[in-house]
Structures are given as C-alpha cells and as structure tokens.
Amino acid sequence: MTTETKLPFDQEYITSFSKDMNEPDWLTELRVQALEKADALPMPRPDKTKIDKWNFTQFANLLVKSEAFASLDELPEDVKALVNLEAKDSSLYIQRNNKPAYISVSKELREKGVVFTDIFTAAREHGELLKKYFMTAVKSDEHRLTALHAAFMNGGAFLYVPKNVEITQPVQAIFVHDNAEANVFNHVLVVAEDNSSVVYVENYISTVPQADSQFNIVTEAVAGNNARIQYGAVDTLAKGVTTYVNRRGIAARDARIEWALGMMNDGNTVSENVTNLVGDGSYGDAKTVVVGRGEQVQNFTTNIVHFGKRSEGYILKHGVVKDSATSIFNGIGKIEHGASKSNAEQESRVLMLSEKARGDANPILLIDEDDVTAGHAASVGRVDPLQLYYLMSRGISQAEAERLVIHGFLAPVVNELPIEGVKKQLVEVIERKVK
Amino acid sequence: MGGSVLSIKDLHVEIEGKEILKGVNLEIKGGEIHAIMGPNGTGKSTLSSAIMGHPKYEVTSGSITLDGENVLEMEVDERARAGLFLAMQYPSEISGVTNADFLRSAINSRREEGQEISLMKFIRQMDSKMEFLEMDPNMAQRYLNEGFSGGEKKRNEILQLMMLEPKIAILDEIDSGLDIDALKVVSNGINEMRGSDFGCLIITHYQRLLNYITPDHVHVMMQGKVVKSGGPELAQRLEAEGYDWIKQELGIEDETVGQEA
Ligand SMILES: Nc1ncnc2c1ncn2[C@@H]1O[C@H](COP(=O)(O)OP(=O)(O)OP(=O)(O)O)[C@@H](O)[C@H]1O
Ligand SMILES: [Mg+2]
Numbered sequence: 001m002t003t004e005t006k007l008p009f010d011q012e013y014i015t016s017f018s019k020d021m022n023e024p025d026w027l028t029e030l031r032v033q034a035l036e037k038a039d040a041l042p043m044p045r046p047d048k049t050k051i052d053k054w055n056f057t058q059f060a061n062l063l064v065k066s067e068a069f070a071s072l073d074e075l076p077e078d079v080k081a082l083v084n085l086e087a088k089d090s091s092l093y094i095q096r097n098n099k100p101a102y103i104s105v106s107k108e109l110r111e112k113g114v115v116f117t118d119i120f121t122a123a124r125e126h127g128e129l130l131k132k133y134f135m136t137a138v139k140s141d142e143h144r145l146t147a148l149h150a151a152f153m154n155g156g157a158f159l160y161v162p163k164n165v166e167i168t169q170p171v172q173a174i175f176v177h178d179n180a181e182a183n184v185f186n187h188v189l190v191v192a193e194d195n196s197s198v199v200y201v202e203n204y205i206s207t208v209p210q211a212d213s214q215f216n217i218v219t220e221a222v223a224g225n226n227a228r229i230q231y232g233a234v235d236t237l238a239k240g241v242t243t244y245v246n247r248r249g250i251a252a253r254d255a256r257i258e259w260a261l262g263m264m265n266d267g268n269t270v271s272e273n274v275t276n277l278v279g280d281g282s283y284g285d286a287k288t289v290v291v292g293r294g295e296q297v298q299n300f301t302t303n304i305v306h307f308g309k310r311s312e313g314y315i316l317k318h319g320v321v322k323d324s325a326t327s328i329f330n331g332i333g334k335i336e337h338g339a340s341k342s343n344a345e346q347e348s349r350v351l352m353l354s355e356k357a358r359g360d361a362n363p364i365l366l367i368d369e370d371d372v373t374a375g376h377a378a379s380v381g382r383v384d385p386l387q388l389y390y391l392m393s394r395g396i397s398q399a400e401a402e403r404l405v406i407h408g409f410l411a412p413v414v415n416e417l418p419i420e421g422v423k424k425q426l427v428e429v430i431e432r433k434v435k
Numbered sequence: 436m437g438g439s440v441l442s443i444k445d446l447h448v449e450i451e452g453k454e455i456l457k458g459v460n461l462e463i464k465g466g467e468i469h470a471i472m473g474p475n476g477t478g479k480s481t482l483s484s485a486i487m488g489h490p491k492y493e494v495t496s497g498s499i500t501l502d503g504e505n506v507l508e509m510e511v512d513e514r515a516r517a518g519l520f521l522a523m524q525y526p527s528e529i530s531g532v533t534n535a536d537f538l539r540s541a542i543n544s545r546r547e548e549g550q551e552i553s554l555m556k557f558i559r560q561m562d563s564k565m566e567f568l569e570m571d572p573n574m575a576q577r578y579l580n581e582g583f584s585g586g587e588k589k590r591n592e593i594l595q596l597m598m599l600e601p602k603i604a605i606l607d608e609i610d611s612g613l614d615i616d617a618l619k620v621v622s623n624g625i626n627e628m629r630g631s632d633f634g635c636l637i638i639t640h641y642q643r644l645l646n647y648i649t650p651d652h653v654h655v656m657m658q659g660k661v662v663k664s665g666g667p668e669l670a671q672r673l674e675a676e677g678y679d680w681i682k683q684e685l686g687i688e689d690e691t692v693g694q695e696a
C-alpha cells in the first residue's frame with residue numbers, strides 16, 4: 001500500500017527548472033522519470049523507527065533566493081569557524097541553501113586535472129562525466145525518497161579525481177542553511193579514479209535556529225582500483241529540519257573508502273551509510289558519532305556489504321542520547337557468497353544520559369560464505385555513577401565529570417577523524433550539544 | 436601549625452538498609468598518621484566511603500567534620516576541594532579520558548576560572564611526580580586506569596595524592612597487590628607528603644607497609660566499630676598473633692558487621 005500524496009511540484013515545473021539550469025537532456029529525462037515513479041514507490045523502512053508520519057514530501061519551496069558570497073569575509077561567523085581562513089590556496093565550495101555561493105579551487109587541483117564544482121556547473125560543463133556516475137551507486141527507483149531526490153535535486157557538488165592523482169590538501173564543501181524556508185535536495189558525487197586518493201570533508205550547517213523544512217541528501221563515493229577516499233562529514237542541521245541522508249560508497253579492487261561522520265543534527269534524521277566492497281581486497285571503514293537531544297528521533301543504519309574476496313569492513317559507532325531523544329543504531333555486516341577470506345567487524349555503543357532518553361544498538365551479521373571472520377559488540381547503557389563518584393572525589397564538579405565521561409565515550413571515534421580541523425569543530429559541537 | 440582536623444563522632448552508616456558502621460569515633464589531625472587494621476568485612480572501606488560521600492552509603496547518625504565544617508552536608512566534589520582525599524580500594528576505569536586530562540581537571544577544579552594551571556607547569560609537575568613514583572611516562576596519556584594492572588592503579592592513586600596535596604588522605608589498602616619494589620615506591624610517595632599540614636588514615640592488612648610508614652596511632656575495627664586503639668606496637672602484635680587475642684579480650688565471637696558484641 002502506498003499513501004497517495006500529491007507532490008508539490010509537477011513535471012512541468014521540474015522540466016522548466018532543468019531547462020533554466022541548462023541541464024543536459026539526460027538529466028532532465030532522469031528527473032522526469034524519477035518524478036513519475038515517486039508516487040508508486042514505497043518509503044524506505046529504517047529498522048525500528050516508524051517514519052510514516054514524518055513529512056518528507058510536502059513543502060512550499062524548491063528554490064529560495066540567496067545571494068552569493070563575494071568573499072569569505074562575508075560568511076556568517078559560524079560558517080567562518082569552519083574555514084581555514086589562513087590557507088591561501090584551498091579548495092572550498094560553499095553553497096547557500098540551493099545557491100552555489102562561493103568556490104575556490106587550488107592550484108594543485110587545477111594542475112592535476114581535478115574537477116571540483118557545484119553540481120549544476122558539473123551538469124553543464126562535464127555532462128558526460130557526470131552521467132557516467134550520477135545515481136549509479138544510489139538508484140533513483142530504490143524508494144520514494146531517492147526518486148524525489150533525483151527529481152528535485154537542487155544543489156550539491158561534484159569532485160572528480162583522475163587516475164593516479166593523489167591530492168594532499170583536503171577538499172571542503174560547506175552547505176549553509178540560512179533560510180528557514182529552504183528545502184535542500186543535495187547531491188554530492190565524489191569519484192576517485194584508479195590509484196588516486198582524496199580527502200573530502202563536508203559540513204551541513206544551519207544558521208537559522210529552527211525551521212520547518214526538509215533535507216534530502218544523497219552522496220555517492222566511487223573509488224576505482226586501488227583508489228582511496230577519506231570522506232568526513234559533520235551535519236549540524238537545525239531543529240525542525242527533517243533529514244534523509246544516504247551516503248553510499250563503492251570500492252573497486254584494493255580500494256579504500258573511509259567514512260568519518262559526525263551526526264549532530266537537531267531535527268529528526270534517517271541516515272543510511274552503505275559501503276559496497278565490490279572489488280577483491282577492498283576496504284571499508286565507517287565511523288559515526290551521534291548526539292541526540294531534545295525530542296528528536298534519529299535512525300542510523302550503517303551497512304558494509306562484502307562482495308570482493310579478502311575485503312575488510314569495519315563499523316564503529318558511538319552515540320549519546322539525552323533529554324527525550326531517541327537514537328537507533330543499526331549496523332549490518334553482510335558477506336556475500338564468494339567473498340572468501342573477508343572480515344566484517346562492528347561495534348556500536350549508546351550512552352543514555354537521562355531517564356527518558358532511548359537508545360538501541362542492533363548489530364547484524366549476514367554471512368553467506370564459510371571462509372570468513374566476523375565479530376560484533378554492542379551496548380546500551382547509562383553513565384556509571386561510580387565513575388562520576390571517582391572523578392568527583394578528586395574535586396571535579398558533577399557537570400565537569402559528566403562532560404569528561406561523555407567525551408571519553410565518544411573519543412574512540414572522534415580521535416579517528418582524519419582531518420584535524422573537523423575533529424576540533426566536532427568536539428566543539430559535541431560540547432554545545434551535551435551541555 | 437596549619438594542620439587540619441577530621442573528626443568522626445558516633446558514626447552510623449547503612450548500605451541498602453543494612454547497618455554496617457555502628458558508632459565509629461576517630462580524630463585525625465594534620466601531622467598524624469593513623470592506621471586502621473581489622474579482619475575482612477568489618478567496615479573499613481565503608482568508613483572511608485562514608486567520609487568521601489559514596490552515593491550508596493547512607494549516614495544515619497553521628498557526624499563528620501573537617502576543621503569544624505560539616506562534611507556530611509557537602510557534595511563529593513566539595514569534600515575533595517575542602518581537603519579530603521580517598522585512595523580507593525578499587526579505583527574506577529574511565530575510557531577515553533587521559534590520565535593527564537583528568538588530573539588537570541582535578542587541579543583546575545580547585546582554582547578560579549582564569550587562574551587555571553598553565554599546561555607547561557602542569558606537565559613539569561606531573562612528569563616529576565611520575566618519575567618519583569617510577570611510573571612509565573606513557574601512563575600520562577593512557578586512559579584513566581583503563582587496563583592498568585593492580586599495582587599500576589595503586590601507584591596512580593598515589594600520583595593523584597601527590598598532585599592534589601590534600602589536607603587529610605585516606606588510603607584504602609594502597610598496599611594490596613604491590614610487589615616489594617612498588618611497596619617501597621608507594622611508601623616513599625606517602626612519606627614525601629608527611630608534614631604538619633598532612634594527616635593520613637591508612638587502611639591495611641599488613642604490617643609490612645607500616646614498616647615503611649611508621650604510624651602514630653593504630654586502630655582495630657570489628658563489627659563496624661573501632662574496638663581497640665594503640666601505638667605502632669599494636670600493629671606489630673597483630674602481625675605476630677592475629678586477631679584472636681583481641682576477640683577474646685572483648686568477648687567477640689564473630690567479628691564481621693552482622694554480629695553484635
Ligand atoms: N551493597 C551491600 N549490601 C549489603 N552488604 C554490603 C554491601 N556492601 C558492603 N556490604 C557489607 O558491609 C560489610 C563491610 O564491608 P567493607 O567493604 O566495609 O569491609 P572491609 O572492612 O573494608 O573489608 P576488606 O578488608 O575485605 O576490604 C561487609 O560485610 C560487606 O559484605
Ligand atoms: Mg575494604
């Protein structure tokens with residue numbers, strides 16, 4: 001059964017939007033087809049969270065008017081804090097709601113033939129390249145939200161790293177949400193061709209305190225043979241923003257994809273993070289930290305699927321939940337038949353800080369091959385009063401003792417984040433959120 | 436003489452509805468070293484926990500004061516900042532919090548905002564105390580007590596003692612699980628603290644610790660009370676003869692707390 005919901009924007013609107021953006025025909029076509037299918041497709045079903053009452057489909061605006069930033073000086077303070085202002089030659093894309101608002105591409109990237117641009121420019125200027133990968137890891141007809149994503153895509157970034165190119169400086173994208181009316185369907189595509197490597201970091205940041213809107217985010221990370229993608233993200237979207245975020249990677253032979261995700265939204269969030277270890281010897285590492293507070297309900301599914309032989313997948317998630325918030329952690333390690341000598345490990349831990357907080361950690365191993373190793377650990381618990389007693393017996397106040405225990409709990413994941421700046425920022429966000 | 440006075444009067448303590456301490460009287464002054472001995476399960480750790488404010492222990496009557504201030508009205512952290520310190524029999528492990536960060540927080544908790552100890556000064560102090568206690572310098576960056584061996588935990592308690600410089604310290608079985616060399620090192624640490632500003636209550640089962648740290652007073656606990664007090668010779672006699680003679684003298688059949696004399 002599918003509930004009939006009239007979508008807020010029709011084919012005509014989408015087609016004319018696509019034409020206005022000068023998109024190639026294939027993309028217009030892809031949008032139109034996705035829109036046609038959307039109604040008939042079911043909603044995704046995150047395990048243990050009912051989302052049928054969440055609003056993912058009804059909203060007033062697909063585009064809001066936003067000005068570009070003429071220089072970094074114009075950035076709001078919160079956003080400035082994310083940028084290394086001293087760096088002279090950095091690679092940075094800033095989007096303001098759905099408007100590409102700032103871009104700088106380093107000399108290194110330009111010289112090495114790297115493409116780094118907003119998704120609209122990518123469609124216009126690198127249409128064939130984009131077409132090769134766009135919505136291939138995440139298909140538009142998987143469920144209603146991927147279909148809506150494809151139909152309504154109104155922002156995003158494209159990063160393409162050619163063969164044998166190793167980029168030393170991190171590439172950064174900041175998606176600023178500063179208009180409470182904005183709804184963002186953001187698509188990020190990162191392609192690392194054979195033997196290349198790149199570190200990409202993104203921030204989703206609301207500067208409005210509250211909104212009643214939707215973010216529908218899809219990331220595709222494609223790593224060619226022996227390529228390496230380190231993908232860091234810190235999401236800090238405001239209360240009232242309903243988020244669907246799907247970050248998916250495909251790793252070819254001997255490729256590595258390493259995720260470090262700080263899930264710090266204040267609104268209801270469904271997050272899927274999937275890594276398909278397609279090639280032999282491929283490696284996936286998915287680290288997630290979560291803080292839930294207020295009334296928010298969040299569901300985090302991390303899934304590593306082993307197809308290639310000798311593939312290795314590691315899932316590590318630590319979350320704290322306070323107030324009346326709910327956080328569900330689903331971890332799935334799946335080893336397909338033929339993926340011999342693979343290893344699937346996962347660890348999920350949830351710390352609840354209040355009586356009303358709810359946390360759940362569900363580790364799942366699905367194994368269709370004999371010659372493999374796998375393991376999991378999961379726990380859901382509360383702050384140990386004896387730990388607090390011990391710390392306080394040295395003069396540390398209760399608030400500070402709790403802060404230490406919480407930071408300590410999240411440290412194993414936070415400390416593993418590959419980029420110092422993002423790590424520091426994440427620590428600050430955690431500090432704010434757990435206060 | 437700037438020494439403090441910890442005064443315990445007719446202290447009764449319950450845990451989960453069961454009375455464990457049944458009227459303990461004890462006074463510890465700056466400059467004094469007291470030792471408490473006594474068979475297992477007679478209330479020694481209960482006394483130390485009640486002094487520090489362990490959440491599970493309920494004081495039902497009696498008083499504890501530090502320099503006249505009512506300790507029982509203070510939160511655990513306030514007791515520590517007032518000058519009390521407890522080296523615990525079983526220290527907690529806290530994952531993700533480094534020993535150094537923890538100790539710095541503890542030191543700064545005693546200082547005003549803006550007056551925090553400088554990182555350089557802190558590191559210098561910590562390095563020198565760790566060297567004194569013959570600790571591996573890596574222990575500073577390890578997570579607090581996590582995976583520490585029994586002896587390493589005890590040494591780490593003494594490191595905290597030396598860094599925090601309390602007025603009155605209670606050391607609950609600081610010698611248990613220590614090898615001979617570690618026992619010497621830990622004793623050196625405690626002796627280093629000795630002075631008119633420092634009072635100490637040592638809970639131990641063994642005379643050998645008291646060979647290194649000569650106590651001024653020795654007390655014996657049985658059935659949740661101090662049943663006998665004396666000088667260092669009392670500990671020596673206990674080491675040689677055990678507890679039977681005290682039990683006989685006082686007519687005690689079963690020394691544990693469930694029993695009445
Ligand atoms: N949660 C509890 N419920 C009931 N009885 C308890 C509880 N905790 C401690 N006790 C009892 O209180 C008594 C005193 O315990 P305490 O730890 O103070 O003894 P102790 O003198 O320190 O012994 P040891 O020398 O073995 O360390 C023991 O009989 C113990 O079983
Ligand atoms: Mg004891």
